[in-house]
Amino acid sequence: xxxxxxxxxxxxxxxxxxxxxxxxxxxxxxxxxxxxxxxxxxxxxxxxxxxxxxxxxxxxxxxxxxxxxxxxxxxxxxxxxxxxxxxxxxxxxxxxxxxxxxxxxxxxxxxxxxxxxxxxxxxxxxxxxxxxxxxxxxxxxxxxxxxxxxxxxxxxxxxxxxxxxxxxxxxxxxxxxxxxxxxxxxxxxxxxxxxxxxxxxxxxxxxxxxxxxxxxxxxxxxxxxxxxxxxxxxxxxxxxxxxxxxxxxxxxxxxxxxxxxxxxxxxxxxxxxxxxxxxxxxxxxxxxxxxxxxxxxxxxxxxxxxxxxxxxxxxxxxxxxxxxxxxxxxxxxxxx
Amino acid sequence: xxxxxxxxxxxxxxxxxxxxxxxxxxxxxxxxxxxxxxxxxxxxxxxxxxxxxxxxxxxxxxxxxxxxxxxxxxxxxxxxxxxxxxxxxxxxxxxxxxxxxxxxxxxxxxxxxxxxxxxxxxxxxxxxxxxxxxxxxxxxxxxxxxxxxxxxxxxxxxxxxxxxxxxxxxxxxxxxxxxxxxxxxxxxxxxxxxxxxxxxxxxxxxxxxxxxxxxxxxxxxxxxxxxxxxxxxxxxxxx
Numbered sequence: 001x002x003x004x005x006x007x008x009x010x011x012x013x014x015x016x017x018x019x020x021x022x023x024x025x026x027x028x029x030x031x032x033x034x035x036x037x038x039x040x041x042x043x044x045x046x047x048x049x050x051x052x053x054x055x056x057x058x059x060x061x062x063x064x065x066x067x068x069x070x071x072x073x074x075x076x077x078x079x080x081x082x083x084x085x086x087x088x089x090x091x092x093x094x095x096x097x098x099x100x101x102x103x104x105x106x107x108x109x110x111x112x113x114x115x116x117x118x119x120x121x122x123x124x125x126x127x128x129x130x131x132x133x134x135x136x137x138x139x140x141x142x143x144x145x146x147x148x149x150x151x152x153x154x155x156x157x158x159x160x161x162x163x164x165x166x167x168x169x170x171x172x173x174x175x176x177x178x179x180x181x182x183x184x185x186x187x188x189x190x191x192x193x194x195x196x197x198x199x200x201x202x203x204x205x206x207x208x209x210x211x212x213x214x215x216x217x218x219x220x221x222x223x224x225x226x227x228x229x230x231x232x233x234x235x236x237x238x239x240x241x242x243x244x245x246x247x248x249x250x251x252x253x254x255x256x257x258x259x260x261x262x263x264x265x266x267x268x269x270x271x272x273x274x275x276x277x278x279x280x281x282x283x284x285x286x287x288x289x290x291x292x293x294x295x296x297x298x299x300x301x302x303x304x305x306x307x308x309x310x311x312x313x314x315x316x317x318x319x320x321x322x323x324x325x326x327x328x329x330x331x332x333x334x335x336x
Numbered sequence: 337x338x339x340x341x342x343x344x345x346x347x348x349x350x351x352x353x354x355x356x357x358x359x360x361x362x363x364x365x366x367x368x369x370x371x372x373x374x375x376x377x378x379x380x381x382x383x384x385x386x387x388x389x390x391x392x393x394x395x396x397x398x399x400x401x402x403x404x405x406x407x408x409x410x411x412x413x414x415x416x417x418x419x420x421x422x423x424x425x426x427x428x429x430x431x432x433x434x435x436x437x438x439x440x441x442x443x444x445x446x447x448x449x450x451x452x453x454x455x456x457x458x459x460x461x462x463x464x465x466x467x468x469x470x471x472x473x474x475x476x477x478x479x480x481x482x483x484x485x486x487x488x489x490x491x492x493x494x495x496x497x498x499x500x501x502x503x504x505x506x507x508x509x510x511x512x513x514x515x516x517x518x519x520x521x522x523x524x525x526x527x528x529x530x531x532x533x534x535x536x537x538x539x540x541x542x543x544x545x546x547x548x549x550x551x552x553x554x555x556x557x558x559x560x561x562x563x564x565x566x567x568x569x570x571x572x573x574x575x
Contacts (some may be wrong), residue, residue, distance in 0.1 A: 033338070094422045094423075095422060096423065098421060137420070188507065207421020223440070226429075226433065227433055227436060228423070229421075229422065229423050230415065230421055230423065230425065230430065230433070231420075233380070233383075233385050233414070233416060234414075234416060234474075236385060236405075237383055237385065237408075237409065237412070237413060237414040238409045238413075238433060238434065238436050238437060238477075238481065239405060239406045239407070239408055239436050239437030240405070240409075240436065241405040241406075279424075283424070283425070283426070284423035284424055284425050285425070285429065
């Protein structure tokens with residue numbers, strides 16, 4: 001039977017792709033990360049970059065440790081957080097189009113941060129921003145849960161997302177248009193709304209570092225996410241503690257999105273694009289998709305940052321949206 | 337005889353009211369009733385997925401609420417009515433999910449695939465299958481769990497005659513090996529292969545007992561609004 005042999009060949013290819021996918025993605029990430037340290041306003045040779053990393057040369061050390069390394073680490077953390085958050089939402093809602101951006105969770109995090117900046121909480125320290133962001137993201141998540149229950153159809157989910165994005169965008173616009181704000185605060189808010197990796201410092205790295213912790217919590221949940229992604233009642237009948245799992249997943253995905261948003265503002269389409277690409281490449285098993293989304297998300301944002309820098313300083317949110325937006329439209333066309 | 341499944345005074349507001357029944361081990365029981373009579377709800381209550389609101393469910397004289405979640409997956413397997421899959425897991429990997437509660441030991445999977453005639457489809461993605469094929473994937477996954485108590489919601493609805501008969505035969509084997517099966521069905525002609533038939537009507541238990549005693553013309557007229565007559569007719573069996 002020709003069809004049987006093609007499908008089994010397809011399965012073998014996927015199995016092979018699955019086995020090598022994680023090391024391969026890691027290798028790509030390492031290469032991109034190193035390239036990101038070399039390339040910039042002052043291009044460094046790989047040898048000089050290494051010298052800088054090992055603090056053997058003063059100028060390179062300054063450039064690497066004060067400018068490029070924090071920026072790179074923030075990019076990696078944000079990418080991994082957004083992609084894995086998207087993956088979790090897709091399993092939770094049993095819908096491959098769910099993602100932090102489309103559902104309005106990112107917008108919630110942004111609105112929280114904008115309100116905090118507008119109210120003056122972020123003048124002297126960035127410490128409060130992640131918390132404000134988490135509050136905003138939690139609000140958005142709660143709204144989505146109420147509007148579109150589990151296993152909700154694509155239309156309902158996306159419509160809920162559109163409504164939330166519009167509402168939360170209005171909150172941000174209101175704060176921005178508030179005439180009592182100083183010019184500096186307005187600029188700071190605008191910066192958030194655009195999404196950026198410019199001038200990221202070690203403070204931002206520390207701010208985003210709980211992402212690593214959340215990722216570690218997420219790591220062992222892959223198998224349970226497999227079962228959940230095919231139905232909550234079914235998963236429970238098979239022995240998964242669904243109520244607990246969903247609570248954990250929701251908290252993790254919200255925190256991941258909120259932390260990412262707090263350090264870079266809205267960076268669109270990472271949570272949608274990255275899990276989707278890997279699902280096409282290695283299949284829907286979450287045991288592989290969780291590590292791949294974390295690594296691949298990091299690689300994707302680092303790559304987008306490189307492209308943006310080479311294109312003359314495009315902000316990261318612009319690049320990810322210009323790449324991810326068309327991908328999303330292509331997906332919609334493909335599913336129709 | 338020990339009771340494999342006991343439901344007492346189960347109520348789900350707006351759906352079922354005060355349903356009590358007991359199924360002994362080794363019984364193949366069918367759940368019949370018109371649309372909206374509460375069959376699916378009763379199966380979900382039996383599976384411990386819906387709370388019985390003051391009533392009680394016992395599996396083998398133990399309350400599922402007291403059984404650790406993972407162990408529940410080894411005690412009872414519930415199969416939903418509509419099999420929808422968003423993601424393209426292969427047939428084999430979905431059936432393998434039945435071993436989750438056994439620590440994914442990979443046992444029973446090939447057997448389950450063969451029994452439900454899925455071996456040729458094993459590497460196909462489930463979201464590209466027909467309705468009847470998807471139904472068989474879910475039944476095979478339930479079989480793979482090795483759970484003694486099976487709860488199937490309209491397992492035959494999407495199946496062709498041969499696969500329907502095969503599934504009935506598998507249910508029969510399961511109960512003769514000491515397992516217990518409760519499943520809902522609409523084809524009352526199939527009801528005569530059952531040990532016990534449970535009749536639901538407007539959210540209440542209307543009758544329970546042997547098919548020949550329960551499915552009287554009077555009951556069928558009252559519950560289903562159909563007149564019945566036993567006549568020689570087309571009868572199907574596996575070769």
